[in-house]
Amino acid sequence: MIEPFYEAANRWVRSIRKEPIETTWARFSCLGLTTFGGGVAMVYLFVLLVDPFDIIPFSLPIERPIVSISQRYMYPMVIRSRRYDSFVIGTSTARLLDPERLDHLFGTRFANLAMDSMTAWEQQKVAQYFLSVIGPPKVLIVGLDLVWCQRDADRARVTFRGFPGWLYGDDSWSAYLHLLNTDTVEIAVRLVGYRLGVYPSRMRDDGYAVFTPPEDQYDLARARSRIWGIRGPGIRPVVPAVELSAEQRAALTFPALAWLEGLLEQLPATTRTILAFMPVHVAGQPRPGSEEAAFEQVCKAEIAEIGRRRGAVVADWRIPSPTTRDDANYWDSVHYRLPVADHLADQIARAARGYGPDAEPTYRLLAGPDPSDRTH
Amino acid sequence: MLFQSQGFILVFLPSLLLAFYAVVGWPAGRQWVLIAGSMFFYAWWDVRFLPLLLGQISATWILALIGARLGSRLPLVVGIVLNLASLITFKYLDFLLGSIEAATSITLPRAGFVLPVGISFFSFQLISYLVDRLRRDAPIYPFRPFLLFVLLFPHLIAGPIVRHHELIPQFELDPRRAGGAYRFGVGFVLFTIGLAKKVLLADALAEIVDNLFMREQIQALNFGEAWTAALGFALQLFLDFSAYTEMAIGIALMFGLLLPENFRRPYLATDLRDFWRRWHITLSNFIRDYLYIPFGGSRKGPARTVVAVLASMGLCGLWHGAGWTYAVWGLWHGGGLLACRAWQRVGRPLPGGLGWLLTMGFVLVGWVVFRSPDFTTAASILGSLSGYRGMRGTIGSPKLIAAAAAIATLLPSAYEMKDQWLRPQPVVAIATALLAIYCVLVVGVGGPKPFIYFQF
Numbered sequence: 121m122i123e124p125f126y127e128a129a130n131r132w133v134r135s136i137r138k139e140p141i142e143t144t145w146a147r148f149s150c151l152g153l154t155t156f157g158g159g160v161a162m163v164y165l166f167v168l169l170v171d172p173f174d175i176i177p178f179s180l181p182i183e184r185p186i187v188s189i190s191q192r193y194m195y196p197m198v199i200r201s202r203r204y205d206s207f208v209i210g211t212s213t214a215r216l217l218d219p220e221r222l223d224h225l226f227g228t229r230f231a232n233l234a235m236d237s238m239t240a241w242e243q244q245k246v247a248q249y250f251l252s253v254i255g256p257p258k259v260l261i262v263g264l265d266l267v268w269c270q271r272d273a274d275r276a277r278v279t280f281r282g283f284p285g286w287l288y289g290d291d292s293w294s295a296y297l298h299l300l301n302t303d304t305v306e307i308a309v310r311l312v313g314y315r316l317g318v319y320p321s322r323m324r325d326d327g328y329a330v331f332t333p334p335e336d337q338y339d340l341a342r343a344r345s346r347i348w349g350i351r352g353p354g355i356r357p358v359v360p361a362v363e364l365s366a367e368q369r370a371a372l373t374f375p376a377l378a379w380l381e382g383l384l385e386q387l388p389a390t391t392r393t394i395l396a397f398m399p400v401h402v403a404g405q406p407r408p409g410s411e412e413a414a415f416e417q418v419c420k421a422e423i424a425e426i427g428r429r430r431g432a433v434v435a436d437w438r439i440p441s442p443t444t445r446d447d448a449n450y451w452d453s454v455h456y457r458l459p460v461a462d463h464l465a466d467q468i469a470r471a472a473r474g475y476g477p478d479a480e481p482t483y484r485l486l487a488g489p490d491p492s493d494r495t496h
Numbered sequence: 497m498l499f500q501s502q503g504f505i506l507v508f509l510p511s512l513l514l515a516f517y518a519v520v521g522w523p524a525g526r527q528w529v530l531i532a533g534s535m536f537f538y539a540w541w542d543v544r545f546l547p548l549l550l551g552q553i554s555a556t557w558i559l560a561l562i563g564a565r566l567g568s569r570l571p572l573v574v575g576i577v578l579n580l581a582s583l584i585t586f587k588y589l590d591f592l593l594g595s596i597e598a599a600t601s602i603t604l605p606r607a608g609f610v611l612p613v614g615i616s617f618f619s620f621q622l623i624s625y626l627v628d629r630l631r632r633d634a635p636i637y638p639f640r641p642f643l644l645f646v647l648l649f650p651h652l653i654a655g656p657i658v659r660h661h662e663l664i665p666q667f668e669l670d671p672r673r674a675g676g677a678y679r680f681g682v683g684f685v686l687f688t689i690g691l692a693k694k695v696l697l698a699d700a701l702a703e704i705v706d707n708l709f710m711r712e713q714i715q716a717l718n719f720g721e722a723w724t725a726a727l728g729f730a731l732q733l734f735l736d737f738s739a740y741t742e743m744a745i746g747i748a749l750m751f752g753l754l755l756p757e758n759f760r761r762p763y764l765a766t767d768l769r770d771f772w773r774r775w776h777i778t779l780s781n782f783i784r785d786y787l788y789i790p791f792g793g794s795r796k797g798p799a800r801t802v803v804a805v806l807a808s809m810g811l812c813g814l815w816h817g818a819g820w821t822y823a824v825w826g827l828w829h830g831g832g833l834l835a836c837r838a839w840q841r842v843g844r845p846l847p848g849g850l851g852w853l854l855t856m857g858f859v860l861v862g863w864v865v866f867r868s869p870d871f872t873t874a875a876s877i878l879g880s881l882s883g884y885r886g887m888r889g890t891i892g893s894p895k896l897i898a899a900a901a902a903i904a905t906l907l908p909s910a911y912e913m914k915d916q917w918l919r920p921q922p923v924v925a926i927a928t929a930l931l932a933i934y935c936v937l938v939v940g941v942g943g944p945k946p947f948i949y950f951q952f
Binding site for chain 2: 141142143144145146148149151152153154155156159160163295296300301302303304305363373
């Protein structure tokens with residue numbers, strides 16, 4: 121149907137141009153290739169100049185706030201800003217620890233570098249990068265989760281999200297090969313939008329963002345259904361409880377703990393290190409008496425031992441406690457609410473001084489300094 | 497190196513084009529440029545396979561030469577056996593051992609060879625040349641063009657399966673001959689269309705399809721999910737493979753070479769024979785000329801035809817992969833072709849719409865078997881497809897499926913575009929370039945994903 125119109129249009133175009141079809145095709149190819157080549161070059165140059173990850177030496181000297189929620193890509197920039205002397209790593213269970221509150225409690229400048237579903241390997245990579253760029257932190261808080269106790273941690277090093285090692289100093293030259301894609305273009309456009317006042321930053325410069333819904337939208341009934349799922353409320357211990365033999369305990373290996381100890385080994389005595397098991401709801405903790413619970417106890421004991429060896433405070437909020445038993449403290453079985461985060465920050469500061477819980481038994485101090493030592 | 501990778505599009509292809517056109521007036525020079533580029537392209541995957549590839553090509557050429565000098569057919573037969581032995585060793589040995597083990601309960605060791613990429617394609621091309629020599633239907637070519645005939649990187653990994661007489665004479669033709677700018681421009685457009693089909697549609701479908709087939713291993717799919725998986729894979733396979741073909745034809749055109757057509761909108765076929773005239777045309781032709789006709793074809797009685805069709809299509813299935821699901825897929829199509837032939841003999845053609853529905857239903861069932869890792873999975877999905885487990889669920893990602901279906905059926909084939917549709921209009925050149933830029937940026941996220949047919 122359209123064919124005759126095409127033919128007529130082309131005859132018309134050719135009659136105007138008075139040029140042979142071969143020349144028209146030559147112009148077509150030149151136009152196509154020039155547009156393609158020029159377009160790619162312009163997009164690449166735009167990304168290099170805006171430099172969404174602040175890694176290009178000759179990029180424009182502009183302010184680069186965090187305009188993307190891709191934490192694995194944005195947090196290296198937080199470190200490279202050199203504005204912080206202390207940091208938090210961990211998973212989403214440590215993301216709500218507010219650096220400004222921690223600054224007040226510890227007298228430091230904190231960045232919160234905890235990321236969603238961050239593996240132990242990723243956490244130690246981020247920490248190593250901080251050490252390589254800034255040096256030993258004044259305070260390091262490791263928000264411990266089961267990722268440190270996974271027995272396949274050395275095989276499952278990254279998540280499906282991938283981990284951009286090139287942003288963490290693995291190979292800075294290869295960064296140039298990773299910048300030509302829709303993600304970087306999008307972030308660069310957002311940065312320009314921020315400069316023009318049409319796009320807001322997505323996180324504070326210290327990496328902190330409240331990822332949970334607004335507190336005024338909290339619905340306890342919905343939270344309970346998420347916490348307990350279809351099985352309904354209540355913890356049913358495994359009876360009889362699993363008891364590991366000495367051989368079984370000796371055979372257990374936790375590959376990530378070698379990375380943890382390797383990290384602590386690099387820290388000088390002036391760095392205050394707090395290894396804090398995060399307060400997961402009891403529904404998210406292993407059933408008492410189960411094999412998982414027995415494994416977790418062995419892992420916790422090993423971490424406590426590492427803490428003792430390396431002079432770190434080890435405190436455990438991942439226990440049945442008034443905090444972790446109260447459904448009203450949680451959005452789901454893993455994520456606590458904002459007021460809990462503030463209280464947790466206060467308790468971490470207390471544990472760092474070697475004190476146990478002040479009123480309710482919300483945590484256990486597994487390793488720490490003598491409270492009478494007030495040098496910190 | 498994948499056609500849609502940034503390294504290929506932004507570095508390898510432009511560099512090779514520049515080198516090629518720098519020596520374009522010197523036939524031997526431009527052939528050596530293509531040979532060197534093709535060897536680099538192949539070695540990028542795994543340099544260990546390069547000696548195997550070069551060894552098979554050299555052995556085939558030397559044996560053909562010896563056969564010609566001695567006037568003997570024996571070296572040609574030896575060459576065919578050698579190529580088949582290589583294919584069987586690398587692709588089918590473990591499958592055969594596993595099948596023997598399953599049948600006899602005797603535990604056998606496994607070779608565990610890594611499958612050299614493209615081995616099915618280049619082995620078939622070499623065998624076809626030797627068979628043509630046996631039929632006195634192929635000359636002895638000089639080594640350089642023969643080497644390039646097999647090595648030429650656009651078709652080396654996943655076809656189209658090119659016959660010697662289709663390609664080797666083209667090497668002597670000057671790319672600057674009349675129509676050079678037309679070939680280059682059309683090549684650029686075809687490459688970009690293939691790139692977009694692969695990156696924007698086939699890869700997006702792959703995520704959905706892979707998830708569903710993986711989930712089937714844990715829990716049976718419901719009606720909607722099964723239809724999503726089957727339709728999604730049917731569209732993914734076509735878009736992925738035809739995209740590769742379009743990119744291959746497009747690249748070859750930029751070098752002044754014409755590769756044969758491989759697809760002609762197969763999902764518009766109204767009967768199964770029509771489908772095979774439109775689907776993977778170069779493989780269909782190969783099977784017709786080198787299996788079906790030697791097995792007896794249709795001229796030695798009905799019984800011989802049945803054997804020829806089933807044997808040819810069974811082997812066609814096994815060519816795709818070392819697994820019984822592939823063989824059954826081939827036999828399923830063999831049975832369908834025989835039924836189609838019988839019905840056409842009756843002389844009462846079905847209405848177009850009904851014929852299309854029956855053909856697509858038949859093809860879809862075949863694709864489920866083809867994609868499934870085993871017969872249990874295939875049977876389970878087919879059960880869900882038929883509504884055996886109820887009619888719960890709806891088609892997932894309907895917009896993507898609809899867009900993919902529209903492109904698969906409405907977009908003209910590479911040859912249709914080349915010969916009938918493309919016009920040298922500025923707006924087309926700019927739109928093509930912008931589409932190519934967008935695809936290059938999309939590929940940059942997470943890297944390129946391999947084409948399905950690379951595993952065959």
